[in-house]
Amino acid sequence: MQHSKLLYEKGIIKNRRMLTQSQYENYKLVCRLEHIKTFYSSIKAICFSDFGTLQASEDGLLITVEQGKSIQATLFIAPAFFAEFKVDGAPSFSVKINVLAECLSLFGLSDCSIKMLYKGEGAPLLLLLEPHDDDQVSTECSIKTTNVEEPMEYELDLNSSSLNTIFMRGPDLSNIFHELDKAADEYEFTISPLKPHFKITTLGVMQAESSVEVAKSSDMIILFNCRETTVARYKCQQIKLTNKAMQVATKVAIKTDASGLLEMHFMMQSDDQEEMYVRFFITPLLELDGN
């Protein structure tokens, strides 16, 4: 089996897949994508902290980035998104997320196919990039991995009576956020079954308060499921970290409940209609008594 490559070149073995298996059968994670565009923009969207945790399982690949226990972003890619996806067990490791993003952008704007390989604990993450427009060139990156720190498990109680869910069109929500006052300190989200249905208020600007309201009957809202009124404040900087994801998302789901924990799902669609999701959890600012 070690000579399978040689045999392939001689024409004795015709199945290229056999080749791969033979060479990489010990690897814990092998996956391949034909077009990295969506993957790259998703990685860029969660690039706000140093390290990201990769967790692979049969259900797909998860890349999680956290900052300070108050904001967490996770990229979900289902196996169906990949051209090839093979995982052994449930390997998990940490890499520097901006290094990963830079490696993905080595060929600039031209579309590449990527192959990611991970042998096991202690081994580096291997990336093989081949641009489509040039057969002669390819690059191999080896990114050091570290042991993973388990990311925080956030969860919204699905059975909570105050769980509110809104599905919105990505570009429209992106426009709304883009027009919010950048000088503000905090954003206050109000979701209510009564008017205003969905309202974002900017707080902390001198001499001016502004707010944006969207009625639930608006065309930009695909689904509006609200049981009780929830009001919560979030730090402006953290909401801004979702900007990159919002700009490329086709659909956005906003979920929150009485605790104020904000869950935002951004659906990124690739050209061939396959989807990957980025999920953000943002913790609310606690109201101080007497405020």
Add this chain to the structure above:
Amino acid sequence: MKCTLEGGNARIVAKAIQSLSKVGKELFIEADIHGLRMRSINPTQSAVASICFHRCMFDTFQLPPSGDCCCKIAMKPCLGVFRNMKQVEHCELSIVCNRTKFQVNLRCKLETTKQALIAIVDELNITSDVPTDRSSNIIRGDHKLLMEISNSFNSSEEELTLEATPDSLSAKNYIEGARVNDKFMRSQLKLKPSEFDHYQVAEGAVITFCIKEFRAFLLFAEALNAQLTLEFEDAGSPFFVKIKKHREIECLLILSTLSPDDVSFSEDYRPREISMCNSTNVAQKRKSSGPGQDVQQKRRLAEDTTLSDVDTALFQFREHRPERPSEAPSVQPARLLADGDTVDLVEEEADEEALLLAVSDAMEASQIPPPGSTEVCFYNTEDAPPTLIPSQMEHNDDEEDESIPQSPEREREQRVRTIFSRCFQNTYVPREPSPNSQVYAPNSDTED
């Protein structure tokens, strides 16, 4: 006060606010039975822009029981609210919370509503007593033509001079007879009266004004696709720019112009024309006590540039340095007006300063011009100047200092400078003889 507008008109209001924001940092809003008026005044009080929206522009227009109201709000939050108006279908402006807040409510497409509450700073209003209809020179042209005139000059230019005669209009970025830096490029644009829609110039007039506010107003005229009317008398009188659109929108920009005594100016204004008045007591209007005193006082507060004290007005010069505080050399005693044609230009640190010409022809030897002013002086090359040579002066004086004692002279150098005096000076002889300047001494340069 409450008024509502539909989308298209709301966009015009937004454009008006954007233009006014280029003039001043605060927006004065006034509502009365005629309509809504928005005004702004620039920091040096040399320009007042006011845009009036007639009542018919609004869908509904409600005034408070007192009949009129006015308020002053900061410009920055307004700009933020009115920045993106493409999706707006309906706009509502009102004064709420017991007249402490100005509310803007924008209803946009897709059932989105944007709301802003801007704190009202106070209820002052600007009024100007200047009669606006008495100018003898009236020129009316399309915004495109005036935009072209404005675009012909560098965007970093600060002043524009219009020289109007019954036969032609010249737009220049310099004033005749002003001494300028070697590197200064003079631009002149000449237009025939036929290019304008209406050209009425009785006698010649030359006016110089700040171009920044003029450009801001032009932008609004462009947005309205309207004509502008320029009305002026002569140098020193206010310059009016008017825009009128369909009787619904009337705009007026009052600019102060350079007085004929000044050769150039960094900031120039006539505060006596413009006064701030409290809306609750319209009868009391505080006017500036006198042009001179107040002018100078306010200037000292408002700017960093050096002033010349008008009282020692034999030498009238100001530094043409609008942005930076002056770093004038130390004081020199008065010059002796001499026969030489050499001009002793005081060297500044930056080459691009425009130095001014001393207009006076009288001098007292003992008179010391105030510290921090630039001086231009004539002296006879044969006479040893009793005082400092430019290079010996300090360059880093604080303009507010009292008179600075001269540095001691060096005699040896004095002689050297006397003999080779021209080697140590920047000589600049203007090529263009201009009618405004006076020749104090005939040209004795053998090279010319």
